[in-house]
Amino acid sequence: METTNTLNSAGGFAADGNQFLTFTLQNEEYAIDILRVQEIKGFSKITPIPNTPRYIRGVMNLRGTVVPIVDLRARFGMEETEYNQFAVIIVVNVGSKVVGLVVDTVSDVLNFNTSDVDEPPQLGAGVDTSFITGMAKVDEKLVMLLDIDKLVGTEDLAAMHPAA
Amino acid sequence: MQIDLSEFHSVFFDEAAEHLATMEEGLLGLESTPDNRDLLNSIFRCAHSIKGNSSMFGFNDISSFTHGMESLLDRLRDGTLLPTSERVELLLRATDTLGGLLRAARGEGTTPESMGSLLQELQLALDDSASATSPAPTDAAVEELPVTDEAPAAVAESALPSASAEAGDASLAAVTASLDRETKCSETRSSESKGRDSKGGTESRALHTEASSIRVSVEKVDELINLVGELAIAQAMVNQALSELPADTAPLLYEAMVSMERSTRDLQERVMAVRMIPVGTVFRRFPRLIRDVAASLGKRVNVEIIGEETELDKQVIERLSDPLTHLVRNAVDHGLESPEERERLGKPAEGCVRLSAFHEGGNVIIDVEEDGRGLDLEKIRRKAISLGLISGQENLNDEQIRSLIFLPGFSTAAAVSDISGRGVGMDVVKRNIEALNGSVSIESELGRGTRFRIKLPLTMAILDGLSVSVHEEIYILPLLAVVESFRPQPGDVRTVLGTGEVVVVRGENVPLVRLYAVFGVPPQITDPSLGLIVIVEHQGQKYGLLVDELLGQLQVVMKSLEANYRKVDGISGATILGDGRVALIVDIPGLIRLVERTVVIPPSRHSEDVFFDACAALV
Numbered sequence: 001m002e003t004t005n006t007l008n009s010a011g012g013f014a015a016d017g018n019q020f021l022t023f024t025l026q027n028e029e030y031a032i033d034i035l036r037v038q039e040i041k042g043f044s045k046i047t048p049i050p051n052t053p054r055y056i057r058g059v060m061n062l063r064g065t066v067v068p069i070v071d072l073r074a075r076f077g078m079e080e081t082e083y084n085q086f087a088v089i090i091v092v093n094v095g096s097k098v099v100g101l102v103v104d105t106v107s108d109v110l111n112f113n114t115s116d117v118d119e120p121p122q123l124g125a126g127v128d129t130s131f132i133t134g135m136a137k138v139d140e141k142l143v144m145l146l147d148i149d150k151l152v153g154t155e156d157l158a159a160m161h162p163a164a
Numbered sequence: 165m166q167i168d169l170s171e172f173h174s175v176f177f178d179e180a181a182e183h184l185a186t187m188e189e190g191l192l193g194l195e196s197t198p199d200n201r202d203l204l205n206s207i208f209r210c211a212h213s214i215k216g217n218s219s220m221f222g223f224n225d226i227s228s229f230t231h232g233m234e235s236l237l238d239r240l241r242d243g244t245l246l247p248t249s250e251r252v253e254l255l256l257r258a259t260d261t262l263g264g265l266l267r268a269a270r271g272e273g274t275t276p277e278s279m280g281s282l283l284q285e286l287q288l289a290l291d292d293s294a295s296a297t298s299p300a301p302t303d304a305a306v307e308e309l310p311v312t313d314e315a316p317a318a319v320a321e322s323a324l325p326s327a328s329a330e331a332g333d334a335s336l337a338a339v340t341a342s343l344d345r346e347t348k349c350s351e352t353r354s355s356e357s358k359g360r361d362s363k364g365g366t367e368s369r370a371l372h373t374e375a376s377s378i379r380v381s382v383e384k385v386d387e388l389i390n391l392v393g394e395l396a397i398a399q400a401m402v403n404q405a406l407s408e409l410p411a412d413t414a415p416l417l418y419e420a421m422v423s424m425e426r427s428t429r430d431l432q433e434r435v436m437a438v439r440m441i442p443v444g445t446v447f448r449r450f451p452r453l454i455r456d457v458a459a460s461l462g463k464r465v466n467v468e469i470i471g472e473e474t475e476l477d478k479q480v481i482e483r484l485s486d487p488l489t490h491l492v493r494n495a496v497d498h499g500l501e502s503p504e505e506r507e508r509l510g511k512p513a514e515g516c517v518r519l520s521a522f523h524e525g526g527n528v529i530i531d532v533e534e535d536g537r538g539l540d541l542e543k544i545r546r547k548a549i550s551l552g553l554i555s556g557q558e559n560l561n562d563e564q565i566r567s568l569i570f571l572p573g574f575s576t577a578a579a580v581s582d583i584s585g586r587g588v589g590m591d592v593v594k595r596n597i598e599a600l601n602g603s604v605s606i607e608s609e610l611g612r613g614t615r616f617r618i619k620l621p622l623t624m625a626i627l628d629g630l631s632v633s634v635h636e637e638i639y640i641l642p643l644l645a646v647v648e649s650f651r652p653q654p655g656d657v658r659t660v661l662g663t664g665e666v667v668v669v670r671g672e673n674v675p676l677v678r679l680y681a682v683f684g685v686p687p688q689i690t691d692p693s694l695g696l697i698v699i700v701e702h703q704g705q706k707y708g709l710l711v712d713e714l715l716g717q718l719q720v721v722m723k724s725l726e727a728n729y730r731k732v733d734g735i736s737g738a739t740i741l742g743d744g745r746v747a748l749i750v751d752i753p754g755l756i757r758l759v760e761r762t763v764v765i766p767p768s769r770h771s772e773d774v775f776f777d778a779c780a781a782l783v
Contacts, residue, residue: 047637047746049725049732050683051758059725059738059746064394066738066746068729097728 020110022143023090023103026078029143030103031110031136036092036148040106043087060100062091069100070152092148099152110143112136117145175379176217180226180266183210185448188259191252192451198247207255208237214262223269226262229279232286233258239290251289256452258282382478385438389625392428392435393721399428400742436623439479443521443530444472446485450492454517457496464503464513465496470520476528477623480600484530484620487593487604491532491616492517494590499536499614509611511535527644528622533615539608541565548574563704566606570594598753600624601642601736603703627739627749629720632698632711634680635688638747639711640720640739645752647699647706649714654693667697667708674699674708677759682734688712702752707759722749734758 020031041062046069048058055074059066069089073080081104089100117134131150136143190207194200211234219227233255239245257278264276406421451467458465476484500506500515507513517534541562548568549556560568568574572591597604602620621627621644629640630649656668657676665676676697680687689695689712697708720739723746725732736751 045745047738047748048685049729049735049748050685051733056729059729059748061740061744061746064390064397064723064740066723066725066728066740068725099728 018112020112020143020145021090021106022108022110023088023106025072025076025104029107029138029141030072031112031143031145032090032092032148034109036094038091038093038098041089041091041100043083043085043089043102057102060089062098062100065098067091067098067100069102071102073102073104075151092152094148094152101152110136110138112143112145120144173221176221177266177270178379179217180214183214184259184263184266186210188256188452189448191256191259192455194247194252195249198252201241204237204241204247208234208241211237218269223265225275225279226265226269229258229262229265229283232283233262236286236289245289254282254285254289258286385435388435389439392432393625396428396432396721397740397742399425401744404742432626436477436625437475439477439623439625440475441478441481442472443474443476443481443484443528444469446481446488447472447519447521450488450519453489453492454496457493458500458515461497462502463496463500463515465500466514466516468516468518468520470518471522474521474523474528476521476620477625479624480620483596483600484618487596487618488519488530488532490590490593492519495532495534495536495614495616499534501537524619528620530618530620531615532618533613535613538610538612538614539566539569539606540610544568563605566608567703569606570604601627601644605704625722627720627722628717629739629749630698630717631715631741631747632679632696632709633713633715634683634711635685637683637685638715638741638745639679639683640718640747640749641698641700641709642736642749642752643717645700645702647701649696649698651695652692652697657692667692669699669706669708672706674706675759676708676710677755678710680710682755682759700752702756705756707756720747720749 019034021034021037022029022031024030044060046058046060049056049068055071057069057071057074060069061067071080071083083102086105088103088106090103090106091098091100093099116136116138118136120129120132120134123129131147132144133147134145136145187207187210190203190210193203194207197203211230215227215230215234218224218230236245236251236255240247240251245251261276261278261282264273265279267273268275403421403425406417447469451469454465454467495517496515500517501509501511503513506515515534515536518531520531520533522529545554545556545560545565545568548554548565548571551574553568553571553574554560570590570593574590594604597618597620600620601624602618605617605619606614607617608614627640628643630643630646631638631640633639650669652667657665658668659665665678666673667676668674676692678687678690680690689710692710695710695712696714697710698714699706699708701707722737723739724737725735725748732748734751734755734757735748736754737749738746739749741747
């Protein structure tokens with residue numbers, strides 16, 4: 001965690017910036033708004049749910065609450081790996097729901113100034129970038145800022161909840 | 165000293181609603197037993213309480229309206245007027261308006277327009293009494309009666325222009341004073357009325373002892389239930405951990421665990437019991453509903469209510485109200501014949517609708533039955549064919565034909581009335597009850613009547629389950645649906661049409677459902693003779709589920725998947741096992757629907773769910 005300090009000092013705690021939690025997936029850096037993060041948990045036994053999309057790994061017991069776990073690698077169509085005890089689950093709040101995200105590793109807490117953040121790239125029809133709100137450059141590394149609600153909110157959890 | 169009265173408002177409204185319900189119930193009772201003094205007294209007390217409390221809170225509309233009702237009730241009570249059906253009817257309409265006034269005061273809706281006209285009618289009804297008592301009534305004398313009666317209420321109202329504590333006390337004093345006045349008045353009356361009032365006195369004392377109960381918000385009770393659920397899970401986890409230690413490590417620890425386990429179980433039971441409320445709370449609205457529906461259809465109905473003290477989870481009762489209302493309306497509208505037709509058939513002109521509730525095993529059974537025309541199976545079958553719900557080729561037994569009325573879009577009523585028969589409903593009734601982990605069945609005899617039987621679990625929070633394993637996964641089957649389990653002989657499982665499979669159980673062909681295939685988990689045991697078959701029953705139809713192993717019977721705390729995720733086909737919820745992992749609870753009706761959508765089942769074994777899905781596909 002030596003890089004933490006240098007990164008933080010580079011980003012600074014500017015008043016106009018937001019704090020983000022960054023994590024890695026297949027050597028790529030991603031970030032989510034830290035205010036949406038409830039806690040970070042080690043990987044534990046996940047119970048698969050039948051007939052659900054691949055990226056819904058299943059459900060986990062979070063102190064008595066049954067929480068669905070989204071596999072972000074599968075969500076992004078990346079190569080899936082067998083997660084072991086080194087994998088990390090980021091528990092986030094999406095609306096009134098609590099959802100866990102499996103990621104490779106959690107790296108840092110960073111402050112981004114609005115000036116650091118560029119528009120998301122247009123990669124053509126083949127790549128869905130709708131849940132990327134922006135890209136930030138930190139120490140020559142590219143960090144993609146994710147919109148949690150678009151990522152796991154709307155169509156997967158909330159909208160599929162029966163209206164009745 | 166200023167007191168914010170608004171925080172007492174909700175208590176007032178709750179109490180007023182209860183009083184209103186008691187009044188309505190009493191008035192309905194009065195229709196059949198007009199000389200029941202106790203009923204009159206209790207109705208009067210309710211009106212009086214609403215009047216007193218509403219004037220204390222400054223709801224002048226309500227207090228003056230209730231005052232009008234109270235005046236008439238007082239005349240009925242002291243015997244000056246007889247509770248004729250017209251007067252009871254008037255008072256019933258007045259309770260409706262009073263309900264509207266209470267809603268308006270709560271900020272839901274506007275003051276009912278009927279208020280003014282009803283007050284006048286109540287006044288007129290009083291005038292009858294004046295004419296009855298004095299041979300030559302003058303207008304002045306008629307006017308006088310209400311004025312004298314108005315006095316205490318006027319004092320009460322004038323005493324509370326501002327919501328101050330003193331004003332509250334003053335109005336309370338005024339109400340008490342008026343109560344005293346009434347008691348004194350009645351004491352001077354005949355000996356009969358003395359006896360009556362002394363009875364009234366003991367009852368009001370009984371009311372005081374009721375104050376030993378407290379009003380608690382449902383949220384608080386729910387929090388408690390959640391916490392106790394957590395405790396039960398934690399306790400199971402400790403137990404599990406302990407069982408992994410050598411048996412003789414710490415005998416004291418084991419002893420402590422046993423007593424803790426007992427206490428936890430007791431605690432859980434007691435806390436669940438707090439949520440239990442008598443089913444009468446939902447039943448009590450039906451006499452009125454039946455009366456109104458019957459009146460609008462020109463039918464005569466006698467309502468019987470049995471077992472209203474049977475207790476059920478509050479959550480279940482709340483969600484039972486809609487389906488029950490539907491069944492009751494249907495019973496009166498479709499079930500019962502007109503009085504003329506009944507007489508022609510040699511039945512009593514007055515039909516009977518009976519609502520009963522009782523315990524059976526770990527379940528509560530609620531019956532809605534009438535002695536009407538019964539279900540005409542042939543008519544239902546023809547109708548289902550004409551609607552394209554069935555082809556007419558199926559070999560359906562009577563029970564399966566009766567279940568056809570639960571299909572969406574099915575309605576046998578020739579004319580669509582505003583009460584029932586819009587073709588929506590029975591399918592919703594069935595779905596609502598299944599959502600409560602219950603089931604509904606029909607018994608009917610042509611010309612003799614129909615009985616809808618609803619079978620419900622005592623509570624939705626805890627489920628008696630059978631845990632089974634499929635490879636690494638553990639599933640909980642609701643014990644209610646499980647019939648038996650066994651290991652089949654190699655020859656017992658046969659394929660039908662190459663794809664469907666049946667298992668032969670004592671000569672009966674039961675469709676085989678490979679649970680691993682339906683739930684898409686990697687199989688460990690694919691040969692049925694190496695695994696186990698659990699026979700489950702849904703709507704009189706049996707299915708054999710192939711699982712690896714039976715793990716045991718257990719009580720599980722139901723957790724919703726919808727809270728954080730969404731509804732999953734074939735799964736009704738989840739629970740947390742002793743080792744902390746999540747196990748899914750299988751929803752048998754949902755599983756069957758899932759199976760029939762994907763697997764071919766021999767034609768003769770079709771249940772109505774196939775039609776259900778077929779017509780869903782057509783839409």
